[in-house]
Amino acid sequence: MSAKYSNLKTKFIHVVQAVGKLKYTDSSYRSPLTKWGNRLVDAIRNxxxxxxxxxxxDPQAAKRVKENVGFSDGIMQGIRDQTPPDGDYHTKSRTRSNRHKNDWGRSL
Structure with missing residues (x-):
């Protein structure tokens, strides 16, 4: 597999895992979705x-998409880039020790 394809696949997985945060998380990223919104999130993941x-x-890639939600460092940086200087808790830089347990890489 070419490095370019592998990189694209990894970014695709990150996007799908971030979309999953809208439905499958206990943090403030969870959104009240309509019936159709719930279906859309699941359809994207499926x-x-x-x-x-x-x-x-990569046999584990499909499993990661179905079982994990979270933000990659790149997506988290994209959120930070859109945050006003005073920001809020969910967009400030966090380390493993001070972030909410469900903010990144949550397993379902």
Whole structure:
């Protein structure tokens, strides 16, 4: 597998895991979704898992998409870039010791 493809696949997984935060988290990123919003989040996660499984390059990739939600460092930086200087708790830089246990990489 080319490095470019591998990098794209990793970013795709990060996006899908971030979308999962809208539904499957206990933090402030959870959003009150409509019936259709709930279906959309699940459809995105199911589509990604199916696509990754069909690609067959990395059997664990589909499992990670279905079982984990969270923000990659790149997505978290994108959130920080949009935060006003006074910001709020959920967008300030956090280390493993001071972040909320459900903020990054939560397993379902």
């Amino acid at each position: 589509y990604a898992a199916k696509w990754l499984k069909e690609e067959g390059q």
